[in-house]
Amino acid sequence: MPEPGDVLGVGAPASVQFGGDSAITFRVTVVSKQPTYDGWIWLTGYVLNRKGEATEKREIFVQLDGLRLLARPHRPTQLTSQRATPTTTTRTRR
Numbered sequence: 893m894p895e896p897g898d899v900l901g902v903g904a905p906a907s908v909q910f911g912g913d914s915a916i917t918f919r920v921t922v923v924s925k926q927p928t929y930d931g932w933i934w935l936t937g938y939v940l941n942r943k944g945e946a947t948e949k950r951e952i953f954v955q956l957d958g959l960r961l962l963a964r965p966h967r968p969t970q971l972t973s974q975r976a977t978p979t980t981t982t983r984t985r986r
Contacts, residue, residue, distance in 0.1 A: 893956070894920050894935060897965040899944075905958030917962065919946065931955055 894900060898920045904911035917940040924934035934953050938946035 894923055894933070894959065894961075895964070896920055896922065898961060899940065899963040900935075901960035901962050902952065902954060903958070903960075906954040907952070907958065910954075916940075917944075918950070918952065928953070931957060 900918045900920065901915070902910050902918050903915035910916060918935070918937050919940055920935050920937040922936035924936070926934055928934060932953060932955055934951060936951045937949070939948040939950055941947050
């Protein structure tokens with residue numbers, strides 16, 4: 893399932909409208925929770941040029957199985973609250 897920030901290759905396997913020279917590189921900003929046909933999804937994001945710059949904002953309706961994940965931004969892992977275990981040192985008196 894795509895996530896915001898993912899960069900996807902969108903071509904003919906995702907939808908016929910992206911076949912041939914119409915294939916795009918797409919950075920996802922929103923993954924719709926709107927119910928659709930099984931295996932299809934609405935994505936909002938930006939079309940990227942060869943330099944990775946956003947050139948156009950679009951909403952696309954595509955088949956999940958046809959999307960290619962090109963890049964996923966680093967997402968920091970969620971830290972759990974852990975208490976540091978105090979270290980005990982024994983001192984010998986002289």
